[in-house]
Amino acid sequence: MECCRRATPGTPLLFLAFLLLSSRTTRSEEDRDSLWDAWGSWSECSRTCGGGASYSLRRCLSSKSCEGRNIRYRTCSNVDCPPEAGDFRAQQCSAHNDVKHHGEFYEWLPVSNDPDNPCSLKCQAKGTDLVVELAPKVLDGTRCYTDTLDMCINGLCQIVGCDHQLGSIAKEDNCGICNGDGSTCRLVRGHYKSQLSATKLDDTVVAIPYGSRHIHLTLKGPDHLYLETKTLQGAKGENSLSSPGIFLVDNSSVEFQKYPGKENLSIAGPLTADFIVKIHNSGPANSTVQFTFYQPIIHRWRETDFFPCSATCGGGYQLTSAECYDLRSNRVVADQYCHYYPENIKPKPKLQECNLDPCPASGGYKQIMPYDLYHPLPRWEATPWTACSSSCGGGIQSRAVSCVEEDIQGHVTSVEEWKCLYTPKMPIVQPCNIFDCPKWLAQEWSPCTVTCGQGLRYRVVLCINPRGMHTGGCSSKTKPHIKEECIIPTPCYKPKEKVPVEARAPWYKQAQELEEGAAVSEEPSFIPEAWSACTVTCGVGTQVRIVKCQVLLSFSQSVADLPVDECEGPKPASQRACYAGPCNGELPEPHPGETGGLQDFDELYDWEYEGFTKCSESCGGGVQEAVVSCLNKQTREPAEENLCVTSRRPPKLLKACSLEPCPSRWEIGKWSPCSLTCGVGLQTRDVFCSQIRSREMNETVILADDLCRQHKPSTVQACNRFNCPPAWYPAQWQPCSRTCGGGIQRREVLCKQRMADGSFLELPETFCSASKLASQQACKKEDCPSEWLLSDWSECSTSCGEGTQTRSAICRKVLKTGVSAIVNSSLCPPLPFSSSIRPCMLATCARPGRLSTKHSPHIEAARKVYIQTRRQRKLHFVVGGFAYLLPKTTVVLRCPARRFRKPLITWEKDGQHLVSSAHVTVAPFGYLKIHRLKPSDAGVYTCSAGPAREQFAIKLIGGNQKLVARPPGSPRGEEEAPRVRKAHPKEPLQPHKHQNGIFSNNGSKAEKRGLAADAGSRYDELVSRLLEQGGWPGELLAAWEAQDSAERNASSSSEEENQNAEQALLHLPFNIVAEQQRLDDILRNLSQQPEELRDVYAKHLVAQLAQDVFRRHEEPRDALLQPSEQRIPPVAIPPRKPVSSFTSLLRAAASSSGGETAGGSRRPHRKPTILRKISAAQQLSASEVVTHLGQTVALASGTLSVLLHCEAVGNPRPTISWARNGEEVQFSDRILLQPDDSLQILAPVEADVGFYTCNATNALGYDSVSIAVTLAGKPLVKTSRMTVINTKEPAITVDIGGTIKTVRGVNVTINCQVAGVPEAEVTWFRNKSKLGSSHHLHEGSLLLTDVSSSDQGLYSCRAANVHGELTENTQLLILDPPHVPTQLEDIRALLSATGPNLPSVLMSPLGTQLVLDPGNSALLGCPIQGHPTPNITWFYGGQSVATVPGLTHHILAAGQILQVANLNGESQGEFSCLAQNEAGVLVQKASLVIQDYWWSVDRLATCSASCGNRGVQQPRLKCLLNSTEVNPAHCAGKVRPAVHPVPCNRRDCPSRWMVTSWSACTRSCGGGIQTRRVTCQKLKASGISTPVSNDMCTQLAKRPVDTQACNQQLCVEWAFSSWGQCNGPCIGPHLAVQHRQVFCQTLDGVTLPSEQCSALPRPVSTQNCWSEACSVHWRVSLWTLCTATCGNYGFQSRRVECVHAHTNKAVPEHLCSWGPRPANWQRCNITPCENMECRDTTRYCEKVKQLKLCQLSQFKSRCCGTCGKV
Secondary structure (H helix, E strand, C coil), X not given: CHHHHCCCCCCHHHHHHHHXXXXXXXXXXXXXXXXXXXXXXXXXXXXXXXXXXXXXXCCECCCCCCCCCCEEEEEECCCCCCHHHCCHHHXXXXXXXXXXXXXXXXXXXXCCCCCCCCXXXXXXXXXXXXXXXXECCCCCCEECCCCCCCEEECCEEECECCCCCECCCCCECCCCCECCCCCCEEEEEEEEECCCCCCCCEEEEEEEXXXXXXXXXXXXXXXXXXXXXXXXXXXXXXXXXXXXXEEEECCEEEEEEEECCEEEEEECCCCCCEEXXXXXXXXXXXXXXXXXXXXECCEEEEECCCCCCCECCCCXXXXXXXXXXXXXXXXXECHHHHHCCCCCCCCCCCEEEECCCCCCXXXXXXXXXXXXXXXXXXXXXXXXXXXCCCCCCCEEEECCEEEEEECCCCCEEECCHHHHCCCCCCCCEEEECCCCCCEEEECCCCCCCCCCEEEEEECCEEEECCCCCECCCCCHHHXXXXXXXXXXXXXXXXXXXXXXXXXXXXXXXXXXXXXXXXXXXXXXXXXXXXXXXXXXXXXXXXXXXXXXXXXXXXXXXXXXXXXXXXXCCCCCCCEEEEECCCCCCCCCCCCCCCCCCHHHHHHHEEEEEEEECCCCCCCCCEEEEXXXXXXXXXXXXXXXXXXXXXXXXXXXXXXXXXXXXXXXXXXXXXXXXXXXXXEEEEEECCEEEEEEEECCCCEEXXXXXXXXXXXXXXXXXXXXXXXCCCEEEECCCCCCCCCCCCXXXXXXXXXXXXXXXXXXXXXXXXXXXXXXXXXEEEECCCCXXXXXXXXXXXXXXXXXXXXXXXXXXXXXXXXXXXXXXXXXXXXXXXXXXXXXEEEEECCCCCCCCCCCCCCCCEECCCCEEEEECCCCCEEEEECCCEEEECCCXXXXXXXXEECCCHHHCEEEECCEECCCCCCEEECCCCEEEECCCCHHHCEEEEEEECCEEEEEEEEXXXXXXXXXXXXXXXXXXXXXXXHHHCCCCCCCCCCCCCCCCCCCXXXXXXXXXXXXXXXXXXXXXXXXXXXXXXXXXXXHHHHHHHHHHHHHCCCCCCHHHHHHHHHHHCCCCCEEEEEHHHHHHHHHHHHHCCCCCHHHHHHHHHHHHHHHHHHHHHHHHHHHHCCCCCCCCCCEECCCCCCCXXXXXXXXXXXXXXXXXXXXXXXXXXXXXXECCCCCCEECCCCEEEEECCCEEEECCCCCEEEEECEEEEECCCEEEEEECCEECCCCCCEEECCCCCEEEECCCXXXXXXXXXXXXXXXXXXXXXXXXXXXXXXXXXXXXXXXXXXXXXXXXXXXXXXXXXXXXXXXXXXXXXXXXXXXXXXXXXXXXXXXCCCEEECEEEEECCCCHHHCXXXXXXXXXXXXXXXXXXXEEEEEEEECCCCCHXXXXXXXXXXXXXXXXXXXXXXXXXXXXXXCCEEEECCCEXXXXXXXXXXXXXXXXXXCCCCEEEEECCCCEEEEECCCHHHCEEEEEEEEECCEEEEEEEEEEECCEEEEEEEECCCCCXXXXXXXXXXXXXXXXXXXXECHHHHCCCCCCCCCXXXXXXXXXXXXXXXXXCCCCCCCCCXXXXXXXXXEEEECCCCCEEECCHHHHHCCCCCCCCEEEECCCCCEEEEECCCCCCCCCCCECCEEEXXXXXXXXECCCCEECHXXXXXXXXXXXXXXXXXXXXXXXXXECCCCCCCCCCCCCCEEECCEEEEECCCCCECCHHHHCCCCCCCCEEECCCCCCCCCCCCECCCCHHHHHHCCCCCCHHHHHHEHHHHCCC
């Protein structure tokens, strides 16, 4: 105020105006009363982020100094700085990098956490140990320490709480909540022990959820930790923790430390992602991991709003509820999520009244909401308290409290408790009788009863209540003993005392008087007074006396009265009868041994029975005891029992009662243990209805439940109703993926928690701490049976009309390892021929030269009659004829329809429609199969193809060549059959009424008109005559007889006879075939003969027919029976399915059409078609065979030539070529091609056997047909030795014999075309195991649909007939194109094992990228799967890596891994791996990017000074990666560019006050003074500071004070009094305690509270001291003799007293309380009395016997041994 002081006297108004103008904001009331002006506005924050400081100033309005501070501070900019901002203290140090220190430039790094002066700017020169204080104060807002929020303001460290307020002591709890109570998170501790192996290299240690804090993990062992992360958005990451340090993982700072055999991992948190800590196997030993972290509770309860009111008017109530809320997703979830956290307490519902307005007039009723029918508020209602569980010492009593509601009518009902939770529930348990129980109090022992020898001493034991009053209620079991033996060491010399006078005779009365006349002792006992005088002078009266419970008090030698219950034993009688003599003056007769009056007394009272007691049981048999009473004989009134003589008491009298059986009742067993330890389990118990029949016989019977009337108690109850900890719950194993051959079973394993309500809550896997159960396992580890693998059906063999389709089969077996193997076809079950070949029907072939016309359906019938002569398993026929067959033959009947779809053909028998059954099979290909003929199968079978119909009659031949009669109930057409079969051979044949053929669309009109009702019997008579006639050759008849005999005597004939019969049957043909036309001619001739000659003529015609029929079959049969050297002509076997004769017409038409073409007419173009002729092979001579395609030729030993015809039509004319077994026929002088394109084989040999194929080819296509040439009828299989590789076609068909390689999902058909005479049976095998019927087998072909790796193997086709068998194999290999495996753990583990610390990347078809530093090495993994194993080739930039110059690489792990070393900028680019096998190609790519960091000069930093000569601007450096600024840590080690600081603000500074440090305070307390020097100086641009006038500084700022008060606190000290006397309690031998007072006071003696001196050490107020009074100890006497020699009641005692050590006198016992008091009594002789019947247990028994007291019960029992001696 120097300017004010120099103002002229005329300036007061100016000064006032100045004050008014310079006033700041409106002053508060406190400011107006003080001398301070209002606070100014807050300054700009010292920092823009990270927490800075702002200040506010005020000025003093007084001319004197103002108390208080003129500046105040607050925090500001409390937001986190971006990561690139760097440390604030480091920025201040780096500002000095361009200033020389001692002539050199340094790069300065901050020195933090200085304990002495944390707010000074100390920096360390990089790379040296030089530490310099570059500034005395850091900028405001700099953190004092790195781990706290405390900040430096004006050079002083100020406390900052977590609420960012200065001076606040608020701290974050472990959950990260400022001033929190730790309830929002939970501490998780755990221990993990690795169980890793060579097959299990990695395992999960713990999953730490998002938001967790204070994570600490410690690994001990050889293994290694690494991290996997997953953000809330689903992004995944991994950190291998390859080197120690501090890393930033998903924005969370991770500190990793690694030591030998130990690793530490610390994360402060909170985590911004889910962290999964994993462990990698790195050594043979196991490792352990201990971890702790705080997990946030992400699910919390949230109270809802009030529900709608229960009533719309008139008063209702409404409740709140609670819902579980997910803090992360901000949504409501199921309540189970909140139940998982025990810390979560669900808020109780609140209840309030609502809608209290009265209801409008509506009949007197209010409207109730539909969900609630109660109006008044619920309330708690309690039952009365139960009785206290204890009468003293503290017990409990309980009551029931329930929630009730009262309806409008006043009815009270119980409701759910939640309705009453708006008010606190009344307590249901409370303490009671909490006062102490009365206790026994023992007084001092009395002196010994003798002055010498052994005696007794007594003491008084009283029952004292807590108020000190003598009362009752103490337990007699705990009462201390009141007497004990004592020994006086002085010997006794007195003579033995004589027996007292009172004990003389009569002994009983005197002893009774002695018992009653008890004396008062120190043991409580009943003391009776003297009897009163008798109430009468004569007769019987009464005497009374007073009986008291008394005790002798030895210390006062006085008698005290006690309550009656303090005395033990029976109380003596207080009243008795008395007899005063006769009243009439007569004297009673005296009785010896008794004194006067006793006899009358005894006769006056006596015992009598008075009824019985109540029955002991109400049912089942109980007992009643007779009541014995003492009665007055004169008055018959009850009297006291002591008035009757005890010895006269009658014995107990019992009788049975309530003998009827008890009613049935429920017997209840104990509850079983709970079925579950948590969740909600069940307990069960046995409850059954029973009835007690007799208790005496212990007879109880169990009855049916309905015989018990009461409600049956529950047999089940819930238990352990609390939530279980989370655990793994596996589902049931799914069925094995295979039935054999090694499969996989899978199951679902979920982390669940069983809740208290029995439900399950599914939780994330991280909630289950135990190891997860296996989710898959191997199963069915046994080899599969061999099976056939069928290929797809081939195309139809013809382009039109009817043809065949074939397929192949191989025998395959799946091993227990899952690998398929092709095995011998013999190991597979037989494969029927129909499984490999089947017919096919295409569009009708048109005639050459003209368009085809539509024709009606046609059935090609065979008009023949068949007679079976020998047993055969199966016969094939074509409709149109008659068959006479043997039983048990299987018949296949074909219906060759043309121009009609075969699946639409229908069959009938005797007019009834046929359907498939177990006996008859109606096939969809136009045939009917009858299994093992039986008599009921005889009849007429009709096949219908649209309007076309054909029939076939079947009759059965029985024994003796008789036709079998039809069973009863046969159709009408066969009624005459029995009569015909019964005809005698001599009877003439009756001509059939209908001689025409069976009805046919192809027959004549006469045939149609002549159809008879019994058309199937037209040839019965003729066939019967043929079978019975005697004109057969002798050997044939003998064979038939042998056959019949073998059939009749099958059970009794010998084996040799059966063999002879079978040998004889070999001469017979299997079937005799006759044309119907021939038989019709015979019947017609017979009908034309005269009646008398008809029989003779019939015999002749039948004999001639028999010879002709037999001769026709004789030649082929003879050839089979001749020696092998005889020349055997070949036999051509027609196919099973006859081909339509329409082919012949087509061929003839083609020939004629060809002639027309030659004449000049032009034919249309068409593909080749080979004409198939079904006629049998023509045998021109014994050695030459001519046949057409489609036949089978069996070469015999004499065959010299075989001619194979092949005719084909087509335009242009087809070219004919021949092939054998798939290879072109090589013509020679023995194998010739004839001009008509026929193939001739001269002198055929075994090498010529095979399938010959005629191929017809022109420009439009081709056609081919095969013919089989076999040797002597042996089986022949058409094979192909090709290897077929298929990767694209959906279906392939091949002949057996080669190898098939195909991809998955393809339909594969393997054809096994078989030839042989007779027809060979085909069986398919897979891996030598027979294929079952489940495979697609058809006429020799095997179809495998949708093939997979399980179908891989060796498929075998076995063809077998009577001449031998042949097996051909085809190997099926399933190709798996190269593809990326679904599981990448194997390739990752391989990369980790190859280079644990090398960066790696997995290739992918879309391409991946790996960013590396220059000079690094990298591993590239090519994940691939396929079969066969693909070959892998590596490329770089489209060029093989082997040819790239300068590329250092190694190919590892069979080509799956490429290691590239010493990468540089030229090495970056795209790498690719090419995986290739027979099934395909796969290319995967990855790009390597070589990143390089460098320093770049950025803008200039802020000038370090605003004036003077030290202001510089330091150029800022930034770290760049590909022109993008990154963390400077990446450029560590890179060469920094040379930068030079730029001078700035080099100008004179304005004048300012300069102050020195404060001097030391003049006083340490009570108020002192500090001073400092204050000068006004000006800093020049040259750096020189010069003093200037104070006026120059005053204009700019107020002059700082140069003096201040210090150490204003009072000067205090501890004061104490002198020690008191040593008379405190004894704490040991010779030791006591003495005290003194200690108090706080000023130096002037003014007493202050002790808190004022708390900073000073407090003197002690107690100490130990020597006291003669404490020279005491416990002294004990010898133990007395035991009161018993055995049993449980013996005890002994001794005297214990506290005595002085020097005087040996007794002193009060509390002086010895510092040591334990020895016991003064103990039990003794606690041994069994060995069950001796009679033994003394006390030493006074001799005296008892001397006094004749043995009759008294109390002496008799204890002196049994002495009293028993007579």
